[in-house]
Amino acid sequence: MIKTAPHLKQAREALGWTPAELARALRLAGGPDQGSKRVLEMESGRRDISGPVAVAVESFLHGYSPLGFKRDPVPEPAAQRPAGGKRS
Secondary structure: OOOOOOHHHHHHHHHOOHHHHHHHHHHHOHHHHHHHHHHHHHOOOOOOOOOOHHHHHHHHHHHHOOOOOOOOOOOOOOOOOOOOOOOO
């Protein structure tokens, strides 16, 4: 159960989501920057975790994905160069 700030942070990290992604999945108001800020405030204990937020995050952990939610694209890792910095 999500009861404390560390629980929320652990849940988000277990999902592999950024604060912005969690904010979008929760449909927090105020735009992306405000949503991320709210998630970080909940994770630090500066803002209470509401019952609906706890239930939603627990649902995400059990495989629920909100309609229309898409994760941020993950940048592809840069090509590995051999030692010495030259490509063969």
